[in-house]
Amino acid sequence: MGSKEIQILVEKYWAGKTSPTEEAKLKAWYSEHADGTDPETERYFSMLGNFAKIKSDPSISIELPENTSVRRINQPSRFNYTYLSRIAAVLIIAMGLTLIWKMQPNNISTATTEEVYTQEEIQQSYEEAKSALLLIASKLNKGKDAVGQLDKFSETKKRISE
Amino acid sequence: MTRKQFNKNILPLREKLYRYALSITLDTSLAEDVLQDVFIKLWTKRDQLDQVENQEAWCVRIVRNQSLDRIRQRKRQPVELEKVQYAVSAFATTDMLEHEDLLQQIRLVLEKLPEQQREIFRLRELMGYSNAEIEEILHLNHSQVKVSLFRARQIIRKQIDKIINYGV
Numbered sequence: 001m002g003s004k005e006i007q008i009l010v011e012k013y014w015a016g017k018t019s020p021t022e023e024a025k026l027k028a029w030y031s032e033h034a035d036g037t038d039p040e041t042e043r044y045f046s047m048l049g050n051f052a053k054i055k056s057d058p059s060i061s062i063e064l065p066e067n068t069s070v071r072r073i074n075q076p077s078r079f080n081y082t083y084l085s086r087i088a089a090v091l092i093i094a095m096g097l098t099l100i101w102k103m104q105p106n107n108i109s110t111a112t113t114e115e116v117y118t119q120e121e122i123q124q125s126y127e128e129a130k131s132a133l134l135l136i137a138s139k140l141n142k143g144k145d146a147v148g149q150l151d152k153f154s155e156t157k158k159r160i161s162e
Numbered sequence: 163m164t165r166k167q168f169n170k171n172i173l174p175l176r177e178k179l180y181r182y183a184l185s186i187t188l189d190t191s192l193a194e195d196v197l198q199d200v201f202i203k204l205w206t207k208r209d210q211l212d213q214v215e216n217q218e219a220w221c222v223r224i225v226r227n228q229s230l231d232r233i234r235q236r237k238r239q240p241v242e243l244e245k246v247q248y249a250v251s252a253f254a255t256t257d258m259l260e261h262e263d264l265l266q267q268i269r270l271v272l273e274k275l276p277e278q279q280r281e282i283f284r285l286r287e288l289m290g291y292s293n294a295e296i297e298e299i300l301h302l303n304h305s306q307v308k309v310s311l312f313r314a315r316q317i318i319r320k321q322i323d324k325i326i327n328y329g330v
Binding site: 023024041044050060063065 | 177180181184185190197201202268286287288290311316318319
């Protein structure tokens with residue numbers, strides 16, 4: 001590749017029209033053919049060319065761990081939170097039931113009415129219940145009379161139709 | 163991905179990924195550290211690699227993130243100057259000094275460019291990736307890459323012309 005061809009490539013490069021292959025040619029050419037005619041351009045392209053030759057320190061080896069565990073994508077975590085939440089729910093229910101059991105009074109089923117209320121209170125409740133039942137009975141009798149009249153009406157209607 | 167597939171498909175990217183880490187960190191030892199971290203990360207995520215369409219582009223992105231993390235970490239931990247001087251005098255070789263000179267030149271070029279142009283410059287000029295590959299690595303569209311690359315070259319050309327014409 002002649003220097004005239006290189007000049008054309010350099011102009012193409014600054015215009016942003018070179019391909020990576022052409023740029024590689026430029027870098028390689030300036031790394032080997034620096035004649036001092038255009039020192040800054042030479043320095044620029046040789047800098048890019050020399051950078052591409054840099055290698056990592058071969059004495060430093062990359063050590064990959066032998067038994068690294070790999071968690072697969074979309075695989076659920078080993079720690080099962082659903083299982084844990086079920087255990088927690090059972091524990092909460094058990095604790096709640098125990099608490100309710102402990103809060104209940106032990107003697108409620110054995111206590112009799114006489115032990116809880118006085119004789120006067122029992123009598124008063126009896127009177128109130130009695131008066132309420134008498135009121136219902138009187139209203140019921142009144143309603144029953146009205147139904148009796150209806151029976152007479154339907155009996156008369158039956159005779160006329162016969 | 164098995165160890166055999168990993169050795170075949172991923173390990174050969176070592177030099178390319180190292181150079182990319184170096185182009186970001188501009189520090190050989192830091193770039194080696196990044197490379198080590200990246201390969202361990204890739205190894206532990208090797209099952210995800212099977213599902214990646216462009217594995218090289220994916221690796222390049224990991225190197226970029228890891229390099230930037232390392233730079234941030236280093237900024238938080240200032241190194242004592244005496245220790246650095248001791249390290250240079252004890253272990254510096256001719257290759258390392260040549261690398262340092264080259265990295266200094268690259269640093270001067272990169273300093274002149276805005277962030278996006280700098281990133282595209284690294285991938286195109288230093289790594290030799292095509293515009294289509296850069297689009298995939300940086301998640302940019304065709305015109306963004308083309309225009310940024312053109313502008314970056316214009317800035318560098320102006321700088322070179324200044325040095326040639328005015329010695330600045």
